[in-house]
Amino acid sequence: MAVKSTDFGLDTYKFGFHDDGKPVYKSPKGLSRQVVEEISSQKDEPDWIRQFRLDSLRLFEKKAVPAWGADLSTIDFGNIHYYVRPQDRQARSWDDVPKDIKATFDKLGIPESERKFLAGVGAQYDSEVVYHSLREDLAKQGVIFLDMDSGLREHPEIVREYFGTVIPNGDNKFAALNSAVWSGGSFVYVPAGVKVEIPLQAYFRINAENMGQFERTLIVVEPGAYVHYVEGCTAPIYATSSLHSAVVEIIVKEGARCRYTTIQNWSTDVYNLVTKRAVAYRDATMEWIDGNLGSKVTMKYPSVYLMEPGAHGEVLSIACAGKGQHQDAGAKMVHAAPHTSSLITSKSISRGGGRAGYRGYVQVLPDAVGCKSNVQCDALLMDEESRSDTYPYMDIEESDVAIQHEATVSKIGEQQLFYLMSRGLTQPQATALVVSGFIEPIVKELPMEYAVEMNRLIELQMEGSIG
Amino acid sequence: MQVGGTPILKGLSLAVPQGEVHALMGPNGSGKSTLANTLMGHPDYEVTAGTVTFRGQDILALDTTARARLGLFLAFQYPAEIPGVRVASFLRLAVNARRADEISVMAFHKLLLDKMKMLKMDPKFAQRYLNEGFSGGEKKRNEILQLAVLEPKMAILDETDSGLDIDALRTVADGVNQLRGPSLGVLVITHYQRLLNYIVPDVVHVLLNGRVVRSGGKEVALELEAQGYESLSGAATLSQEA
Numbered sequence: 188m189a190v191k192s193t194d195f196g197l198d199t200y201k202f203g204f205h206d207d208g209k210p211v212y213k214s215p216k217g218l219s220r221q222v223v224e225e226i227s228s229q230k231d232e233p234d235w236i237r238q239f240r241l242d243s244l245r246l247f248e249k250k251a252v253p254a255w256g257a258d259l260s261t262i263d264f265g266n267i268h269y270y271v272r273p274q275d276r277q278a279r280s281w282d283d284v285p286k287d288i289k290a291t292f293d294k295l296g297i298p299e300s301e302r303k304f305l306a307g308v309g310a311q312y313d314s315e316v317v318y319h320s321l322r323e324d325l326a327k328q329g330v331i332f333l334d335m336d337s338g339l340r341e342h343p344e345i346v347r348e349y350f351g352t353v354i355p356n357g358d359n360k361f362a363a364l365n366s367a368v369w370s371g372g373s374f375v376y377v378p379a380g381v382k383v384e385i386p387l388q389a390y391f392r393i394n395a396e397n398m399g400q401f402e403r404t405l406i407v408v409e410p411g412a413y414v415h416y417v418e419g420c421t422a423p424i425y426a427t428s429s430l431h432s433a434v435v436e437i438i439v440k441e442g443a444r445c446r447y448t449t450i451q452n453w454s455t456d457v458y459n460l461v462t463k464r465a466v467a468y469r470d471a472t473m474e475w476i477d478g479n480l481g482s483k484v485t486m487k488y489p490s491v492y493l494m495e496p497g498a499h500g501e502v503l504s505i506a507c508a509g510k511g512q513h514q515d516a517g518a519k520m521v522h523a524a525p526h527t528s529s530l531i532t533s534k535s536i537s538r539g540g541g542r543a544g545y546r547g548y549v550q551v552l553p554d555a556v557g558c559k560s561n562v563q564c565d566a567l568l569m570d571e572e573s574r575s576d577t578y579p580y581m582d583i584e585e586s587d588v589a590i591q592h593e594a595t596v597s598k599i600g601e602q603q604l605f606y607l608m609s610r611g612l613t614q615p616q617a618t619a620l621v622v623s624g625f626i627e628p629i630v631k632e633l634p635m636e637y638a639v640e641m642n643r644l645i646e647l648q649m650e651g652s653i654g
Numbered sequence: 655m656q657v658g659g660t661p662i663l664k665g666l667s668l669a670v671p672q673g674e675v676h677a678l679m680g681p682n683g684s685g686k687s688t689l690a691n692t693l694m695g696h697p698d699y700e701v702t703a704g705t706v707t708f709r710g711q712d713i714l715a716l717d718t719t720a721r722a723r724l725g726l727f728l729a730f731q732y733p734a735e736i737p738g739v740r741v742a743s744f745l746r747l748a749v750n751a752r753r754a755d756e757i758s759v760m761a762f763h764k765l766l767l768d769k770m771k772m773l774k775m776d777p778k779f780a781q782r783y784l785n786e787g788f789s790g791g792e793k794k795r796n797e798i799l800q801l802a803v804l805e806p807k808m809a810i811l812d813e814t815d816s817g818l819d820i821d822a823l824r825t826v827a828d829g830v831n832q833l834r835g836p837s838l839g840v841l842v843i844t845h846y847q848r849l850l851n852y853i854v855p856d857v858v859h860v861l862l863n864g865r866v867v868r869s870g871g872k873e874v875a876l877e878l879e880a881q882g883y884e885s886l887s888g889a890a891t892l893s894q895e896a
Contacts, residue, residue, distance in 0.1 A: 601697070606734035607744075609694050610800065611722040611751035620747065624738030624783070 214270040220244065223367050226270045230336055230370075233343065236350075243356040243366030250360040256515045256546065257484040262458055267430055269368040269401065325383065330414075331376035332387050335403050338374025345376055349407055353436035353464050353492075362462045365401045365434040372402035372433065375416060377443075379409040386415040386448070386634055404435040408443040408471075415446040417634060429457045431482075437465035437473065441495075444472040450637055452644065453481040455512060463489040464519075470497035476632055477504040479514050480644055488546060490519035493527035493558075500529040503629045507645070508541030508573070517546035517578075522558040522588075533564040534626050537573035544576030549583075549590065556587040566596040567625050569618070619649040663688060664864040665704075670808065673836040677850055678843045679875060680861035681883045686843045687731060689861070690812040694728040695721050708808060723752050725807030729797035729814055735785040741796065742766060742780040745803050752804070769802040773829045791822030798829040808839045815849035827852030847879040 214222050223244050227237040252259050325332065331342060339346045356366035377383060408414055431453060439445045445465065453459050459482040465473040475489035491500030502518035520529035535543035545564040566575035577594045599621055607617035623630070623642050630638045663685045670676045680686050692699045693706060695718040705712050713721050736744065746762050757765070770777055775795065785793055794814055801809050811830065815823055830853050834840065842853055850858070850872065858874040859866050862883065868874060877885075 600734065602732075603734045603736055605694075605696055605718060606730065607736070608718040609722050609728050609730075610744075610748040610804065611719060612747060613719050613751075616747065616751070620739055620744065621736060624736050627738030 214268055216268055217265040218244070218247075218267075218269055218364075218368070222269055226368060226370065229270070232339065235347065236339065239351065239356065240367050240369075243363050246357040247360060247363035247367055250357070250363055252360055253486070256486045257513045259458065259460075259484065259486075262430060270370055328381045328383075329378040330381060330383055331374065333374045335372040335374050335405065336370070338376075338405070342374070342376070345407065346374065346405065349405055349436065349438055351436075353438065353466055354434055354462050358462060361432045361460045362434055365403060365432050365462070369401045369403035369434065372404040372435075373406075373416070374404070375406040375414060377406075377408045377412040377414045379440075380411045381409075382413040383415070386417045388417045400429070400431045400433070402433045404433070406435075406437040406445060406447070408437070408439045408445045410441040410443055412440075413444045415448065417448045417637070418450075429454075431457055431459045431461070433461045433463075435461070435463040437463075439465060439467045439471040439473045441469045441471060443468075444474075446474040446476065447489075448476040448633060448637070450478040450633075450641065451481060451485065453485075455481060455483050455509075457482045459485040459487065461485075461487045463487065464492065465490065465500070466492045466494055467498040467500055469495035471495075472499045472501070474501040475503070475518070476629065477502065477516065478629070478633075478641060479504070479506045479516050480641075481512075482514075483511065484513050484515070486515045488517040488519050488548070490521070491529065492521045493523055493529065495524045496526040498524065498527045500527075501531070503532045503632055504534070504545075505626050505629050505641075506533070506535040506543040506545075508535070508537050508543035510539040510541055512541045512543075514541075514543040515546055515576075516544070517548075519548040520550070520560060522549075522551040522555045522560065525555050526557040527555065528559040529561070531560075531562040531564070532628060533562075534629060535564070535566045535575055536569065536622060536625065537566070537575050538569035540570075540572040540574075542574040542576070544574075544578070545594075546576075546578040546580075548580045550581075551583045551585050551588050551590070553584045555585050558585070558588045558590075560588070560590045562592040564594045565625070566594075567622065568596065568598045569622075615646075615649050619646045622649060663692070666861070666864065666866055668841075668859060668866060670839045670841050672807065672839045674856045675834060675840040675842060675853065676857045676859060677853075677855035677872075677875060678841055678859045678861055678866075679845070679847070679878060681845065684861045684883075685864045686845075686861055687812055690728055690731075690810050690843055693721075693810060694718055694726065719751075722806075727801055727804060727806035727809045729794075729801060729809065729811045731813040731816060733785045733793050733797055735783075735788075737783055737786045739784045740781055741784055741799075744784050745780075745800065748800070748804060766803060769799060772832060773799055773802060774825065775799060790817035791819070791825070794818060794822065794826050795829070798826055798833075802829065802833055805838075807837065808841070809833075810841045810843065812843045813845065814842070815844055815846060823849065824852060847875045850875045 214225060220241065223240050227240055331338065333341065351366065354362050356363050375387060406414065406416060435447070437445055437447065451459060463475065467473045473491045477487065477489055479485045479487065485506070489502050493500055500520050504516050504518065506514035506516040508514040514535065517533065518531045520531065522529065529549065531547055533545040533547070535545060537543045543566070547562055547564070549560050549562060551558050562579060564577055564579070566577065568575055575596055579592050579594065581590065581592070583590060599618065603621050604614060604617045607620060608614060612620065622645050626645070630641050633641060666689070678686060678689070688699065692701060695716065701714055706714050708726060709724060711724065713724065713726070716724070745766060746757070749762060750756050766780055767777060770780065773795065785796060788796060797814065814826060818826065827849065830840070842849065842855060844850065855872055858870055858872055860868040860874065860878065
């Protein structure tokens, strides 16, 4: 069913570039019991969530910053606003959305072609979702697509059953931080047998300087159901560091399938430290498609726990690091049951002295016979100063398995460039073409609008990186 | 002209007029491929003295891109593989690179299909990744397809016959023969006379130790076939002394 863009009023507003964004409530900088209590009371949350936040704060304080991966020593946790709320009440319709917030969406440049596909929009502005639209036929099918705060309010029984079960609040320091101060994110529930034909999309953006972004997403896919969730991130550039620390939990039940696509293009001052994990049950399929272009530092390893026979997990990821960027991306697959399979395809591009790499972990538990895992990671180096790292950890406790790992590192070839230039392409065009070919296996899996945007971003970066 | 300080070509004079097909023959190490790469502007090859004039311009001052846009084309002996890039999308970029206004998708599609038909190529070929996993014959045919689509003014075919069986050789030669015409100059670089049975040249030049030692009609190729390059070594010495 076609949706007219006017249904959302997206094409009727054109605003100037400046956006004063006056939040109604902004927590003081730094983290304390008072701040967490205040967030919870601002949201008028049930006791169990308030307690969950406070427990999480204690865990956050106990846990050390990871000593592996990227350098996180420059994060100043005391210099961050953990919660900013742009308005008192959630908008019920597009007309209720304040003008300056609409201007922010305008600046995100949501392309016309994409608007047609919008089934429902959950857009995160500052720390809270301000606008949400759910297509009627989705609602009729029983599909729930809400921001996390509304999900908690309107469907407390479902949220309480799954919240924090895939990623416990003590999982790691940043999951604990998110659990303490989370705000916004999406709640998606797909009833048994329902196939959601149009990708559900959400847009995220950091707005205030030194303001954290701690969204929390929970997706429950009941038996035999299917959903594709798409998350695209852009952020304006600020002089000081920002922190983005999200938690995404997904439950894929028997015979169900879930695909989660992310294109991350944070400004290059953002620490992007995200915990994403799914559990897949009998004959279920979980696919993470993860593109990391922006940020100062990204540490992100989407995981799939394969809990029952026939479960299949995939991670397709692209990491692109330029000057001053460190992309420590990867994947984790845990084969906890026999006859489960996983596929990891990782592509990293390093240029202008940037550092991109793959950090992967494949685990096969004892008695998980007949498991298959295939890991392919390819790195492309654009120049001598850039760096690529591959850390493929394997922990295989069962012998009756088929595990493959292949890693390649290539430098962009002078012969390739000469060949393409001999056909009239300029050097930046030739370079961009080689790079777009390198990431093609993943880009072709993206929704068309994202694929176009991805190639355009790569082109722009190549133009900038070649004198 | 030298590579990494080692002189390869030493005083070579060659003119290929528009509309003619010239063959450049020579044994391994005589400098044939060096000449091809130099003409196209490969960054590893340094020209220490001399001029290369094409369409009234000294192209040594131009980079590879500009030479290509002026109408120079090199069919590579070893075409580079570009994984993930389809033949069709690459060719459309290349066609647009030499036009002021972009060719429409439909017009390009028709152009490509016409040329593939002419070269008896399966249209599916256009959807494959550029040279990746191509057989030797497919790579060479793909070079000729690019020649046909890009319509340059001057084409250099670098050892286009190497690694081809007789059927593939014939197909490739047929393609070149169909593209021959008054607006295209062709320089066929080859080690063996075999290719010249199918692409009959107007003039044959023989390259030995970085110098052209003999130029003449197509009979020169037949002489070489009968007597080998050895017979010309003496001639080279003689002409140097003269």
